[in-house]
Amino acid sequence: MSTSRRNFLRAASVAAGAGALSASSPRQAWADPAGSREPAPVKPPPSGDVGLLAGSPLLDAEALATAAIDAALKAGASYADARLVSWRRESLSVRDEHIRNVRRTSEFGLGLRVIADGAWGFAATHRVAPASKTAVETMQALAKQAVGAAKINAALRAQPVELAPMSPLVGQWVAPHGVDPFTVSPKDKADVLIAATKAALAVPGVLHATAGVQAQREEKLFLSSEGARIHQLMFRILPSLSAMAVSRRLGRFASRNHEIAPMLAGWEHVTDAKLDLDAPQIGEDAVRKLHAEAVEPGEQTVILAPSNLWLTIHESIGHPTELDRALGLEANYAGTSFMDPAKTGSLELGGEPIDFIADRTQPGGLATCAWDDDGAATERWDLVKDGKLVDWQTTRDQAHWIRDKTGDKDGHACSYGDSYASVAFQRMPNISLMPGKEGYTTEDLINATEDGILISGRGSWSIDHQRYNFQFSGQQFWKIEKGRLARPLRDVAYQANTVDFWKSCDMLGGEGSFRLGGSFGDGKGEPGQRNAVSHGCPPARFRVNVVNTGENS
Amino acid sequence: MATLTKKRAKAIADTLLGAAMAPEVVVRVRDRVEGNTRFANGQPTTQGDVERLEISVTASIQGRSATVTSNRDDKDSLTALMAEAEELAVLSPENPEHVPPVGEARTLSVDGHDKATAKLGAKQRLTRVADAVKVAKDAGVEAAGFFQHHEESYAVATSAGGFQFWQGTEASLSVTCRTEDGSGSGRGSGVSHLAKAVEGGPIAAVAAEKADLSQSPKAIDTGRQLVILEAQAVADLLSFFVGSLDARAADEGRSFFARKDGGNRIGEELFHTSVNLRSNPADPDHPSRPFASDGQAHKVTQWVSDGVLRELTRSRYWAQQQKAQPVSAPGSLFMDGADVELLDLVRAVDRAVLVTRFWYNRMLEPRSILVTGLTRDGTFLVEQGKITTAVKNFRYNDSPVTMLSNVLALGRPQRVMSRGMVMVVPPMVVRDFNFSSLSDAV
Incomplete structure (x- = not known):
């Protein structure tokens, strides 16, 4: 699809979105995070109410951003973009029957990125108050600093930075949401959380219960020397609930976290989750885990629930398909990749049923938006098809590195910078494992398993810097015997090598079992940046090396 | 660009404390100027010169507390920040584990600020990158790495009369060398409050030697x-x-x-x-x-x-x-x-x-x-x-x-x-x- 065609679709979807939202009943839309139970469409969801962008303080600083771009061009930049970024974060946590912490953070500033003499330069400041007498001079100094640094670095560059051609566009997008979390008072939030911790504490044997909610509001206005102007607003929310049981007699404690996923959504995600109704189960699980049988280590069959498998996808497929990483750009920190770009199209990562798609369009997906931080329109594409690596995560300045292998001229709109003060670079889109065609349920997978372990929830994880060898734990573990859940286990982790693991997958749940998981904390780059990303998958069955992580292992 | 002076940090704290209705307030001000250059495959990739300010207020009223943070330091923004902290504190349930703010406290006298380190820029960064890249090239390996420096001012002021201020600097370099066939990898690194203690050549030499030794x-x-x-x-x-x-x-x-x-x-x-x-x-x-x-x-x-x-x-x-x-x-x-x-x-x-x-x-x-x-x-x-x-x-x-x-x-x-x-x-x-x-x- 040509760039202009993609851009046209985007602009059209914005207009259609505004109408669609007002026509639908909000309560229905909240009941189930829209689309989170089915794989992503080719374009992002229709925009929420773009009226929310009208009174934005970012607009007051727009003239300064323009001044910064102009000054950069004057100083010798061949390209410049400015991102005005405003973040609000709120975190509220409760322990047992009282509040532990209420915290709000806001941050606003401008990052100016330039290309001069074929090298990138970047400078950023929080001093963007338009009323300030020195604001324009600040922008000029910023431009000089960014362009100056680019020119200095150019001396040591072997190849100039190359941007894929793009028609500049103008657009607005607001992530669909029900209730802006920042309009709900901390008291009301705490009430919801304390209802849940109280319900967990009521379970005999539960010593402590904690709950929390983290809310994010990310708003950005992107302007470029090519004429782009993109204004976007995202809300993300992460509820949590955990119960802890302690036995002095056994000298052990066990904690059990709720498996709820963070979403690109508003406060409705928390109220719809009805944590207080799940809390007794969470409490009982913690106690059960405390008294569970220690796992026998060794090679075994495991069924991984989506609430566990999403993170394994993130680490074993997500990170090694970052093109910059595979080409050595992250060698000093996150590492490189076992996947070789030269083997695009032929490298076998799993059996035929294994398909991974990448997208920034998944409704409710944490990495979902309409345009990336290069101003490129987001999309959905195949990463792994019939078990073979077919494409990569790319940005506008990486497209030419892999064009010969994939035929993709534009890059896949994976650029993201986590604040005004961070350089935008390639970050992970939502990446999901496609459900199987047989339509199996989790129960079907269990019934088909003679001897194995069902693992759900997110536990500890670790993986090497080329993504070969990993070890993951979980929240809840059940021994499966003769197709039934026999008894709970504890201290379970599974270790495997990535390709062996995906090749061992012999059963996938069907479309009805597809769920999203995700994290706010996908780390990459130096200085470190955080990206929010979701991964959808069905439950699936594998052969792995089971490890006992208990004290006396 | 220098970070906040003690005087300016005190003025921000005083404005906030002066605007407070809450009986207990803790103010933190952190101002950082940082610069970095990344390199990989023997050439610089991205760099940044960045200013960050963090002004944080914890207000407590009868055991009810809330913390808000922003990066605006004009008077109106500070007053609004204080008001937001108080508003959230009142709405927050009482914390039975609340303790009042720290008062005056004697701290150890520590000199962690180096003028030369505070003045570093893209040019000095590239010198280290060039040194590291040259060592790697001479050893026949690829270098990737990160040089970073910052100057930071950090102040804490409380309604109980506490005021602490400290200014520090830091520079660090890490270099990963890999053999061209990807069969060997080594790393070297250094960090100090004195940039002069962090040099590109010696750090890269360790990384290059290990890359060579670790092959196959x-x-x-x-x-x-x-x-x-x-x-x-x-x-x-x-x-x-x-x-x-x-x-x-x-x-x-x-x-x-x-x-x-x-x-x-x-x-x-x-x-x-x-x-x-x-x-x-x-x-x-x-x-x-x-x-x-x-x-x-x-x-x-x-x-x-x-x-x-x-x-x-x-x-x-x-x-x-x-x-x-x-x-x-x-x-x-x-x-x-x-x-x-x-x-x-x-x-x-x-x-x-x-x-x-x-x-x-x-x-x-x-x-x-x-x-x-x-x-x-x-x-x-x-x-x-x-x-x-x-x-x-x-x-x-x-x-x-x-x-x-x-x-x-x-x-x-x-x-x-x-x-x-x-x-x-x-x-x-x-x-x-x-x-x-x-x-x-x-």
Whole structure:
């Protein structure tokens, strides 16, 4: 699809979105995070109410951003973009029957990125108050600093930075949401959380219960020397609930976290989750885990629930398909990749049923938006098809590195910078494992398993810097015997090598079992940046090396 | 661009405290100017010169508290920030564990600011990058790395009359060298409050040498074995130890430091008698901020002496409950060693695995501080006192407390890279270290 065609679709979807939202009943839309139970469409969801962008303080600083771009061009930049970024974060946590912490953070500033003499330069400041007498001079100094640094670095560059051609566009997008979390008072939030911790504490044997909610509001206005102007607003929310049981007699404690996923959504995600109704189960699980049988280590069959498998996808497929990483750009920190770009199209990562798609369009997906931080329109594409690596995560300045292998001229709109003060670079889109065609349920997978372990929830994880060898734990573990859940286990982790693991997958749940998981904390780059990303998958069955992580292992 | 002066930080704090209706207020102001250059495949990739300001207010009204943070320092924004903190505090339920703000506190006098480091820019960064790239090129390997520097002003002011201010600088460089065929990888790094102590050439030379030595690694058996951990590897594990030094978790039966019959294990000999661990913000070579984010003074604290646990961190609330002294979570960790080079440790063993560093370390089991992770960027077999063979990287499952019990010998302590903390620790020889599986990662 040509760039202009993609851009046209985007602009059209914005207009259609505004109408669609007002026509639908909000309560229905909240009941189930829209689309989170089915794989992503080719374009992002229709925009929420773009009226929310009208009174934005970012607009007051727009003239300064323009001044910064102009000054950069004057100083010798061949390209410049400015991102005005405003973040609000709120975190509220409760322990047992009282509040532990209420915290709000806001941050606003401008990052100016330039290309001069074929090298990138970047400078950023929080001093963007338009009323300030020195604001324009600040922008000029910023431009000089960014362009100056680019020119200095150019001396040591072997190849100039190359941007894929793009028609500049103008657009607005607001992530669909029900209730802006920042309009709900901390008291009301705490009430919801304390209802849940109280319900967990009521379970005999539960010593402590904690709950929390983290809310994010990310708003950005992107302007470029090519004429782009993109204004976007995202809300993300992460509820949590955990119960802890302690036995002095056994000298052990066990904690059990709720498996709820963070979403690109508003406060409705928390109220719809009805944590207080799940809390007794969470409490009982913690106690059960405390008294569970220690796992026998060794090679075994495991069924991984989506609430566990999403993170394994993130680490074993997500990170090694970052093109910059595979080409050595992250060698000093996150590492490189076992996947070789030269083997695009032929490298076998799993059996035929294994398909991974990448997208920034998944409704409710944490990495979902309409345009990336290069101003490129987001999309959905195949990463792994019939078990073979077919494409990569790319940005506008990486497209030419892999064009010969994939035929993709534009890059896949994976650029993201986590604040005004961070350089935008390639970050992970939502990446999901496609459900199987047989339509199996989790129960079907269990019934088909003679001897194995069902693992759900997110536990500890670790993986090497080329993504070969990993070890993951979980929240809840059940021994499966003769197709039934026999008894709970504890201290379970599974270790495997990535390709062996995906090749061992012999059963996938069907479309009805597809769920999203995700994290706010996908780390990459130096200085470190955080990206929010979701991964959808069905439950699936594998052969792995089971490890006992208990004290006396 | 310089960071806030003491006078300006005080003025911001006074504006906030002056606007406060809440009886208890803690103000934190952190202003940072930072610069960095990344490089990979022998050329610079991205760079940044960035200013960041963080103004944070915690307001408390009758045990109800809230914290708000912003990066605007004009008078109207400050007044609005204070009002927001108060508004949220009133809405917040009462915290029965609330403690009033810290008052005036004497802190150690610490000089951690270097003018030359504060003045660094893109040009000085590129010099180091060019030096590192040249060393790598001459050695026939590819270099990737990161040079970063910052100047920071940090102030804490409280409604109880406390005011602390500190200005510090830091520069750090890390370099990873890989052979062109990707079969060998090595790393070198350096960090100091003095940029002049962080040079590109020597750091890259270590990385290049290790990349060369680590080529075509052989698989050797997993299982418990004797290891020589370089200082960086020791620090990678010790950071979990520092995070577990909490009195409350111990007293409540949730940690390694909990006694089976209640209470904690202070006074017990938990480690090898050669183990001595302490914190000292005023170390002349490795200074760190002498106060915590609530304004409490960081004191010189001995955590472990001759293998005996001497102290745990204790929040001010928990200290009140236990009628004990509060102890802030430290900003530095020093471990004693011996005046012995790493290669002397190598010469002293018959057979051991030499580990450069650990990577992707994660807690598995907090009670025993069981951690998993992998070796990275140079893992070698030592035989008859010599490094003989490059070996494949391992996954380990082991604990820093076991490491501190199984110490056989210590080397000379050195400053290593560690997140948000000054760490000066020795390389060590440790018996029965648990490698659980192999990784093909180079």
